[in-house]
Amino acid sequence: MHRLLALLIALALTVLAAGCGVTRGADDPDNRRLRMFIPNSPGGGYDLTGRAAARAMQDNELTGRFEIRNIQGASGTVAMQRLLNEKGSDDLMMVMGLGVVGAVYTNKSEATPLKMTPIARLVEEQEGILVPAHSPFKTLADLVEAWKKDPGKVTVGGGSSPGGPDHLFPMQLADTVGVAPKDVRYIPYDGGGPLTTALLGEKIDVGMSGLGEFESQIEEGKLRVLAVSGDERLDGIDAPTLTEAGVDLIFTNWRGVLAPPDISDAQRTYLTDLLTEMHATKEWKEALADNGWSDNFATGQEFEDFLVEQDARVADTLKELGLA
Amino acid sequence: MDLLLDGFQTALTPENLLFALIGVLLGTAVGVLPGIGPAMALALLLPVTYSVGVDSAIIMFAGIYYGGMYGGSTTSILLNTPGESSSVITAIEGNKMAKSGRAAQALATAAIGSFVAGTIGTVLLWVLVPRVADIVVTLGAPSYFAVMVLAFFAVTMVLGSSKLRGFISLFLGLGIALVGTATGQARLTFGNAQLADGIDVVVVAVGIFAIGEALWVAAHLRRKPLEIIPVGQPWMSRDDWKRSWKPWLRGTAFGFPFGAVPAGGAEVPTFLSYATEQKLSKHPEEFGKGAIEGVAGPEAANNASAAGTMLPLLTLGLPTTATATIMLLALQSYGIQPGPQLLTNEPALVWGLLASLVIANALLLVINLPMAPLWAKLLQIPRPQLYAGILFFATLGAYTANFAPFDLALLVALGLLGLAMRRFGLPVLPLIVGVILGPALELQLTTALQISDGDVSTLWGEPVAVAVYAVIGLMLVAMAVGAVRGRRTPAAPATPTENDETEELVNR
Numbered sequence: 087m088h089r090l091l092a093l094l095i096a097l098a099l100t101v102l103a104a105g106c107g108v109t110r111g112a113d114d115p116d117n118r119r120l121r122m123f124i125p126n127s128p129g130g131g132y133d134l135t136g137r138a139a140a141r142a143m144q145d146n147e148l149t150g151r152f153e154i155r156n157i158q159g160a161s162g163t164v165a166m167q168r169l170l171n172e173k174g175s176d177d178l179m180m181v182m183g184l185g186v187v188g189a190v191y192t193n194k195s196e197a198t199p200l201k202m203t204p205i206a207r208l209v210e211e212q213e214g215i216l217v218p219a220h221s222p223f224k225t226l227a228d229l230v231e232a233w234k235k236d237p238g239k240v241t242v243g244g245g246s247s248p249g250g251p252d253h254l255f256p257m258q259l260a261d262t263v264g265v266a267p268k269d270v271r272y273i274p275y276d277g278g279g280p281l282t283t284a285l286l287g288e289k290i291d292v293g294m295s296g297l298g299e300f301e302s303q304i305e306e307g308k309l310r311v312l313a314v315s316g317d318e319r320l321d322g323i324d325a326p327t328l329t330e331a332g333v334d335l336i337f338t339n340w341r342g343v344l345a346p347p348d349i350s351d352a353q354r355t356y357l358t359d360l361l362t363e364m365h366a367t368k369e370w371k372e373a374l375a376d377n378g379w380s381d382n383f384a385t386g387q388e389f390e391d392f393l394v395e396q397d398a399r400v401a402d403t404l405k406e407l408g409l410a
Numbered sequence: 411m412d413l414l415l416d417g418f419q420t421a422l423t424p425e426n427l428l429f430a431l432i433g434v435l436l437g438t439a440v441g442v443l444p445g446i447g448p449a450m451a452l453a454l455l456l457p458v459t460y461s462v463g464v465d466s467a468i469i470m471f472a473g474i475y476y477g478g479m480y481g482g483s484t485t486s487i488l489l490n491t492p493g494e495s496s497s498v499i500t501a502i503e504g505n506k507m508a509k510s511g512r513a514a515q516a517l518a519t520a521a522i523g524s525f526v527a528g529t530i531g532t533v534l535l536w537v538l539v540p541r542v543a544d545i546v547v548t549l550g551a552p553s554y555f556a557v558m559v560l561a562f563f564a565v566t567m568v569l570g571s572s573k574l575r576g577f578i579s580l581f582l583g584l585g586i587a588l589v590g591t592a593t594g595q596a597r598l599t600f601g602n603a604q605l606a607d608g609i610d611v612v613v614v615a616v617g618i619f620a621i622g623e624a625l626w627v628a629a630h631l632r633r634k635p636l637e638i639i640p641v642g643q644p645w646m647s648r649d650d651w652k653r654s655w656k657p658w659l660r661g662t663a664f665g666f667p668f669g670a671v672p673a674g675g676a677e678v679p680t681f682l683s684y685a686t687e688q689k690l691s692k693h694p695e696e697f698g699k700g701a702i703e704g705v706a707g708p709e710a711a712n713n714a715s716a717a718g719t720m721l722p723l724l725t726l727g728l729p730t731t732a733t734a735t736i737m738l739l740a741l742q743s744y745g746i747q748p749g750p751q752l753l754t755n756e757p758a759l760v761w762g763l764l765a766s767l768v769i770a771n772a773l774l775l776v777i778n779l780p781m782a783p784l785w786a787k788l789l790q791i792p793r794p795q796l797y798a799g800i801l802f803f804a805t806l807g808a809y810t811a812n813f814a815p816f817d818l819a820l821l822v823a824l825g826l827l828g829l830a831m832r833r834f835g836l837p838v839l840p841l842i843v844g845v846i847l848g849p850a851l852e853l854q855l856t857t858a859l860q861i862s863d864g865d866v867s868t869l870w871g872e873p874v875a876v877a878v879y880a881v882i883g884l885m886l887v888a889m890a891v892g893a894v895r896g897r898r899t900p901a902a903p904a905t906p907t908e909n910d911e912t913e914e915l916v917n918r
Contacts, residue, residue: 127449127450127453127732128449128450128453128454128456128736129449129452129453129456129732129735129736129739133453134739155813156813157813157814158607158812158814159603159604159606159607159812159814160591160603160604160606160607161606163603163606164603164604164606164814167603193591193596193603193606194596194601195603238863241860241861247591271860271863273857273860273861275857277735279672279728279729279730279734279735280672282726282727282728283547283672283728284550286547286726287547287548287549287550289550289551289861290861298742302727302748302752303727376743
């Protein structure tokens with residue numbers, strides 16, 4: 087039965103891919119349609135988060151169907167601009183996160199997160215500090231020592247362009263341990279795949295990235311994790327947190343949901359309640375486990391304060407580097 | 411060997427065959443539609459993985475991947491509208507063949523070439539997957555940079571009869587490629603965030619090829635009598651076979667290694683294959699006018715590279731293309747981690763996948779070969795309607811690449827550029843080459859120099875890089891010797907063809 091269903095889904099998607107959709111009556115409250123913007127390509131982190139959330143809401147019939155649009159461009163800046171243009175639209179939410187906060191600065195866009203209506207923070211992923219198996223750095227202290235001695239001698243790779251989480255993390259780490267972020271030799275790679283290649287081939291000394299894409303290499307001992315960036319250790323990864331290793335920094339790559347500016351209070355409450363209900367569903371719990379995301383759900387004032395704090399921190403780092 | 415037979419057993423169950431068939435059909439469909447690539451199709455189908463077995467899902471995905479690689483060539487040949495960047499080269503000769511009534515042969519050589527290359531590639535996978543380990547990761551940015559230089563060097567040979575026009579076109583392409591964000595700084599974006607990621611190569615190719623061509627035809631529709639496209643033979647002749655089989659094999663030899671190394675991709679081998687075939691062909695004068703070798707080689711190269719992509723994915727868990735990344739995600743959603751242990755932990759899955767790749771290839775051939783004469787009939791549609799259809803598909807394709815209305819404005823601008831290039835006799839191939847290779851070259855150079863902290867000697871610091879530069883040196887020497895000899899022999903046969911080609915370019 088399940089397989090038959092999957093076949094039908096596949097066929098339905100073929101029809102969708104051909105550009106034909108079926109619209110239903112919009113007046114019926116059960117048919118209420120919400121739109122969701124995703125600021126990167128299908129299969130990316132925001133996309134997986136957004137689609138998992140939409141699925142959990144739809145499967146539990148918390149709301150009508152979602153119309154999901156991937157709006158790519160400038161690491162999310164284009165999508166943020168669209169969100170700003172949709173001022174007052176009461177049927178729209180957008181998935182975003184730390185990378186989008188940085189991208190808005192590096193692209194010098196006016197569509198900053200603080201202009202939008204914060205709805206909820208959903209998930210976070212820790213960053214890990216990775217080295218090849220034969221690296222001379224056995225502990226975080228080894229790395230910090232070499233880094234302080236001559237920052238130019240340590241090449242740091244990451245899976246995101248400047249302004250993204252893998253770039254912000256080493257910069258803030260450097261700042262914390264007393265290395266000027268300007269002196270960090272950061273080499274951007276196009277995602278986890280090329281970064282893995284560079285690490286395995288020992289083309290770079292250190293890699294900083296979320297650990298999801300590196301599980302098998304870590305398991306086999308081809309890559310070692312010196313530390314993880316969150317406030318707790320990660321299951322299955324034998325590495326201390328930064329704080330345990332003596333560096334006073336907690337850094338996570340988070341993702342959340344914003345709505346356009348100037349929506350009514352009633353609409354904001356509706357969206358917040360909707361995501362709160364979504365957060366309690368079984369499907370969402372499964373999605374968290376399947377994707378290795380940590381739950382850090384927050385809404386209302388807590389999320390608003392968090393956004394302000396993150397925005398300031400990102401702005402500081404990027405301004406110091408001359409990127410904002 | 412037993413494992414392989416088991417693999418065929420997994421892949422040949424009626425249910426998995428059905429999934430392979432669906433995958434192949436879907437893949438061909440998304441390949442035909444410009445803009446929707448296999449990567450996007452797979453991403454949209456990811457939720458399916460929640461409800462079917464892992465073997466069925468992966469088999470379907472592999473079918474989509476191969477189907478997409480093949481389907482892209484159909485629109486390239488018939489409509490001059492490449493669906494993916496890897497089938498851009500196919501459009502150059504393929505569309506010329508179609509216009510001279512040889513569409514069926516072009517489609518057939520593409521189909522059979524894809525099958526040959528895909529099958530050889532898959533056999534190479536059978537042999538290499540259990541053995542190859544970490545060799546591919548030893549290649550660094552300097553090696554890739556050297557290979558890109560080689561590709562650039564090779565394409566300067568296909569600049570066309572007028573080197574000046576060829577270089578103008580190449581630099582136009584490199585200029586378009588400069589738009590975007592490099593090392594964190596916006597460049598030539600004019601403050602427009604829509605340009606921050608550069609201009610999508612599909613938009614460029616569709617604009618220059620399809621829109622430019624449609625405008626050109628429209629501009630001449632009243633003045634010129636309608637050329638009737640001859641119907642021609644429906645099947646490949648003995649001569650076509652003779653001229654195709656070597657390019658198929660050479661194309662495969664280019665494609666597979668490029669697919670297998672992390673930053674190889676499918677475009678560079680198609681360029682190299684095209685340049686090689688032009689050099690080696692007994693009919694070099696036909697290039698630019700519909701030489702079958704120019705379809706056979708690049709088509710084989712892009713399919714072989716698709717097979718090669720599976721190698722790092724299965725052995726190292728390294729996705730080298732967007733499509734492979736999504737296949738990796740699909741595997742992970744079943745809790746399977748591709749990597750060196752995959753073959754030990756999940757032999758049934760791996761061998762099932764490898765077997766299904768061959769089956770997908772065979773299905774593609776069975777489906778597409780009889781279709782070739784039918785597709786070719788499409789060109790009998792009267793020109794106004796045909797080009798209206800091309801415009802529709804081209805616009806749809808450019809829009810679906812990013813779903814951005816902004817791309818449509820770009821498409822029109824590029825279409826006008828394409829029209830102007832045809833008016834002034836500039837060849838379009840070097841422009842596309844510049845757009846695709848320019849950013850790749852720059853990225854590898856930047857990465858290499860960032861790692862070495864600006865020390866240029868890093869560029870020849872890897873053995874592979876040195877070997878590639880040696881090849882370039884040999885080619886230079888060969889060219890110099892050839893030029894000296896050419897000067898000694900009077901009445902060089904090149905002169906008449908050169909005139910022909912220039913006239914051709916202007917008349918187009």
